Amino acid sequence: MLFLSFFIYFQAFRYKRNGSHRRLQYVSCWKVRFQSVLILLMLTETFIRHGIVFGTQNVTVVGLINLFVRAAVLLGCLCLLFLEQRLFWNSQATDTIQLVSWSCFVINEILCIVSWNSEEWWFINSSSSDQVQLGFWISRLCISLLLLSSKFFNQKIKRKKPENFESGSNEKYGHGKLSTWHDFWKKIRFLFPFMWPTKDVVLQIKLVLCVALLIVGRVINPYVPIYYKTIINTLTKEPSWQMVCKQAAIYIAIKCLQGSGISGGILHGLRLFFSIKVEQYTTRTVQVKLFKHLQSLSLQWHLNRKTGEVMESMQRGTASITTLLYTFLFQMLPSLCDIIIAIVYFTSAFDVWFGMLISAWIILYLVATVWIIEWKTKFQRAQNLKDNRAKHVAYDALLNFETVKCYNTEEYETLKFRDAIVDYQNSQYWTSATLVLLNMVQMVIVHAGLLGGTLLCGKYVLDGKLQIADFILFETYMAQLYHPLGTLGHYYRLIQNSFIDLENMLDLFNEKIGIVDEPDAISLSGEADLLEFKDVCFNYSPQKPVLKNVSFKMKSGQTFALVGASGCGKSTITRLLLRFFNATSGTIKMNGINIQKLLQSSIRNCVGLVPQDCVLFNDSIMSNITYGMKVTEEQINYAAVLAGIHHQVLGMPDQYATDVGERGLNLSGGERQRLAIARTILKNPSVVLLDEPTSALDNKAASEIRKTISQLNKGRASLIVTHRLAMAVDADCILVLENGEIVERGRHEDLICANGVYARMWRQQLDDVLADSNLMKLDLCANETVGSKKTL
Numbered sequence: 001m002l003f004l005s006f007f008i009y010f011q012a013f014r015y016k017r018n019g020s021h022r023r024l025q026y027v028s029c030w031k032v033r034f035q036s037v038l039i040l041l042m043l044t045e046t047f048i049r050h051g052i053v054f055g056t057q058n059v060t061v062v063g064l065i066n067l068f069v070r071a072a073v074l075l076g077c078l079c080l081l082f083l084e085q086r087l088f089w090n091s092q093a094t095d096t097i098q099l100v101s102w103s104c105f106v107i108n109e110i111l112c113i114v115s116w117n118s119e120e121w122w123f124i125n126s127s128s129s130d131q132v133q134l135g136f137w138i139s140r141l142c143i144s145l146l147l148l149s150s151k152f153f154n155q156k157i158k159r160k161k162p163e164n165f166e167s168g169s170n171e172k173y174g175h176g177k178l179s180t181w182h183d184f185w186k187k188i189r190f191l192f193p194f195m196w197p198t199k200d201v202v203l204q205i206k207l208v209l210c211v212a213l214l215i216v217g218r219v220i221n222p223y224v225p226i227y228y229k230t231i232i233n234t235l236t237k238e239p240s241w242q243m244v245c246k247q248a249a250i251y252i253a254i255k256c257l258q259g260s261g262i263s264g265g266i267l268h269g270l271r272l273f274f275s276i277k278v279e280q281y282t283t284r285t286v287q288v289k290l291f292k293h294l295q296s297l298s299l300q301w302h303l304n305r306k307t308g309e310v311m312e313s314m315q316r317g318t319a320s321i322t323t324l325l326y327t328f329l330f331q332m333l334p335s336l337c338d339i340i341i342a343i344v345y346f347t348s349a350f351d352v353w354f355g356m357l358i359s360a361w362i363i364l365y366l367v368a369t370v371w372i373i374e375w376k377t378k379f380q381r382a383q384n385l386k387d388n389r390a391k392h393v394a395y396d397a398l399l400n401f402e403t404v405k406c407y408n409t410e411e412y413e414t415l416k417f418r419d420a421i422v423d424y425q426n427s428q429y430w431t432s433a434t435l436v437l438l439n440m441v442q443m444v445i446v447h448a449g450l451l452g453g454t455l456l457c458g459k460y461v462l463d464g465k466l467q468i469a470d471f472i473l474f475e476t477y478m479a480q481l482y483h484p485l486g487t488l489g490h491y492y493r494l495i496q497n498s499f500i501d502l503e504n505m506l507d508l509f510n511e512k513i514g515i516v517d518e519p520d521a522i523s524l525s526g527e528a529d530l531l532e533f534k535d536v537c538f539n540y541s542p543q544k545p546v547l548k549n550v551s552f553k554m555k556s557g558q559t560f561a562l563v564g565a566s567g568c569g570k571s572t573i574t575r576l577l578l579r580f581f582n583a584t585s586g587t588i589k590m591n592g593i594n595i596q597k598l599l600q601s602s603i604r605n606c607v608g609l610v611p612q613d614c615v616l617f618n619d620s621i622m623s624n625i626t627y628g629m630k631v632t633e634e635q636i637n638y639a640a641v642l643a644g645i646h647h648q649v650l651g652m653p654d655q656y657a658t659d660v661g662e663r664g665l666n667l668s669g670g671e672r673q674r675l676a677i678a679r680t681i682l683k684n685p686s687v688v689l690l691d692e693p694t695s696a697l698d699n700k701a702a703s704e705i706r707k708t709i710s711q712l713n714k715g716r717a718s719l720i721v722t723h724r725l726a727m728a729v730d731a732d733c734i735l736v737l738e739n740g741e742i743v744e745r746g747r748h749e750d751l752i753c754a755n756g757v758y759a760r761m762w763r764q765q766l767d768d769v770l771a772d773s774n775l776m777k778l779d780l781c782a783n784e785t786v787g788s789k790k791t792l
C-alpha cells in the first residue's frame, strides 16, 4: 500500500506537469461522481473505524500507519480521478494504478476470510462490537468490489479523440496511445506470408520438422520429473541395480533430449539447425519486399524522406519480424504449452488444489507482466522515435560533411548529435526503469507461487496424502516450469517491442506508391518521335502554382532550349515528362499518346536525363558509366570519348576502376557531369533531357561540351534546360519561361529581333561576358607591366 501511494502521487504529479487542459473528456461525469462518493464513503469508514478502535483500545503504531496509508491511497485515487477527467495525459498508466489499488483493497478484505475458523472471527463471538466490525468489513468489501468493477466498466468506454487533438512526439506515426495489440490480426496476416516458404519445398520440410521437434519436446518434458521420482522410489522402496540402471539410462536420455533451461538439449539444437535457413528466408523476403516497395515510392517521398530514420525503421522492422514469428512459434507457444501440461498433470496426478494454485500463480504473473509492459509501451515508442532522430542527425552531418567543414560547424553538429542522444537516453531511462520494476514484480510473484506450492506439498506429505518422492517431483517440476514462466514475460516483452518496431516498418509499407500505372497502360512501342505539352499546369502544393498553361511540340531531330530565371519551373518540366509527377491539368503526349496511358518504365526507357546535380553511386567510374546496362568496353570508351572524359579517366590512378567516393564527391562537378553525359550516350535514348548540362563547367569546357551535346542530340528530340544562353543559340526553338509561363518562343535571331525578355537576358549575359573579358585584359596588362618592370 505504501508503494502504491508512492506511485499514485508520482503519477498525479506527472499528470499536473504533463497533462493539457480539457483535451480528453471520455469519463462521463456521473461515473466520476459515483466513484468519488464510493471513495469518500471508504475514507469515512476508515476514520470512523480507527476512531472506534483508538477510542476503545490503545493507539498502536501499526494502527496509525494503517490509517495513514489507507487515507493516503484513497485521497490519492480521488485526486487522480479528477485529474484524469480534467486533463488529457497518460490515462493508461492512471487506469492501471487505479485498477491495482482497487484490486489490492479487494484482496485485502478477502484475506480476512482466512480467519473464518478462528476464535477471533467476528461472527463466532457475536458481541456487539464484533458485529459492528463485521458490518464495517462487509461495507468495505462491497465498496471495494464496486470500485473495482466500476474501473473495469470504465475501461470499456470508448475514448474519443477531441477535434483539435495533436499528438506529441509520435505525431508522424500516430500510434501514441494505441495498444501494441491494436490491429493484431492485420499485423499477423501481414507477417504470415513471410514465414511459409511458398516456392521452396526443402524449406517447407525444414519448417515442418521444426514444429515436429517442438511437439516432441513438449511431450517428453513432464517425463523428466516423473522418471526422477521413479528412480527415488526404486532406491527407497525396492532397490535393484538392474532397475536403477534402466531408469537412470532413460532419465538421462530424456534429460539429454530436453536439455536444461539455459543450454538447450538435442531437440532444441536440431530445431535451431533446421530453422537457420527458414529464418534467413524470412529476413530476406522482408528486406527485399521492403526495398522494392521503397524503390517504387514517389520522387516526392524520396525528396522528403530522412534517410537515417528510414534505414533505422527498416533494420529494426526486419529484425522484429523474425523475432515475432520465431519467438512466438518456437519460444512463447512451447512455454505456454509446458505450463498448460503442468497444470493438467498436477490436477490429475496430485489434486485439484495444486492445479488451481499453479493456475492462479500463472494468471497473476501474466496479468502483472502484461499490465506493466503495456504501460512501458509508450516509453518504448518514444524511445524508438528518439533513436531514429539521433540516427538522422548523425547521417545528415556525415552526408553533408563538406558543408560542416566549410562552416567550421563540427562542434555545432557534435552538440546537436549529443542533444539527440541525451533526448534518446531520457526516453531510454524510463524504458529501463519500467523493466527493472517488471523484473522485481515478476520475481516476487514467482517466488510467492513457489512458496505456496512448496508449503501445500509439504503439508500433504506431512498429512500422508503424498510421498517424499512426490515432493521431489513437485520441486523438480516447478524448477523446470520456472524457466518457461520466467521467459514468458521476456518473450511477451520481446514480442511487444517487436510489434512496436514493426509499426514503423508497416508505416513504410503503407506509404502509398505515388504514381501507379493505369491497369490498361500500354508500352510505348518504338522510339518517341513526337513530344507534346498541351496547356500543362502543375503545382507541388496548391498554394503555389509552378507551371501555367505550358504548351509546346517537339519532333525527333529537333533541339529545344528552355531558358528562364532560377526557380521558374524548368526542371519541373523535365520531371513531368519523366512522369515523376502527374500534371495538375493539361496533357503531355508521346507519339500522340497521353503519357498517363503509358507504362512508366517504357517512358523512362526512351528518355535520357542528364540531371542538374549529378550525384553518383559510391562505386567505380566504370560501373557508374555503365549503370545497370550491358555494354562492351568499346562502347564505354566511345561514350567516354564523346563526353570528353576518357583522357581524364586514363590519367586517374585506377583508371576506369577508380572509386568516385561518397555521392561522387572525389570527382569535380564537371567530371561528374561528363560522366552523366557518357551514361546517357550509352543509354542511347530517343529523347534527351539535359538539365543545366554545363552549370558546373567553365567557359572552355562548356563550349567543348556544347559540341558533344550537339553530337548526342543528332537524330533525337532533345530539350536543353539552361541559363547559359550560348547553349541555346543553335536550338531549333527557344522557350522562354517566366514564373511558370512560356512568355516567348522562337529561334535565337527572331527572339533577339523581338527585343523582349530573351533579348534582355541575352544583353545582360553579353555584358557579363564583356565585363569578364575586360577584367581579364586588365589582369593581363597588369602582369605584362610587372614583367617589363622586372626585366628592366
Ligand SMILES: Nc1ncnc2c1ncn2[C@@H]1O[C@H](COP(=O)(O)OP(=O)(O)O)[C@@H](O)[C@H]1O
Pocket (backbone or CB within 6 Å): 300, 303, 540, 541, 546, 565, 566, 567, 568, 569, 570, 571, 572, 573
Ligand atoms: N519537390 C518539390 N516540392 C515542392 N516544391 C518544389 C519541389 N521542387 C521544386 N519546387 C519548387 O518549384 C519551383 C520550380 O522549381 P524548379 O523547376 O526546380 O526550378 P528551376 O527553373 O530552377 O529548375 C521552385 O520554386 C521550387 O522551390
Ligand SMILES: [Mg+2]
Pocket (backbone or CB within 6 Å): 570, 571, 572, 612, 691
Ligand atoms: Mg532546375
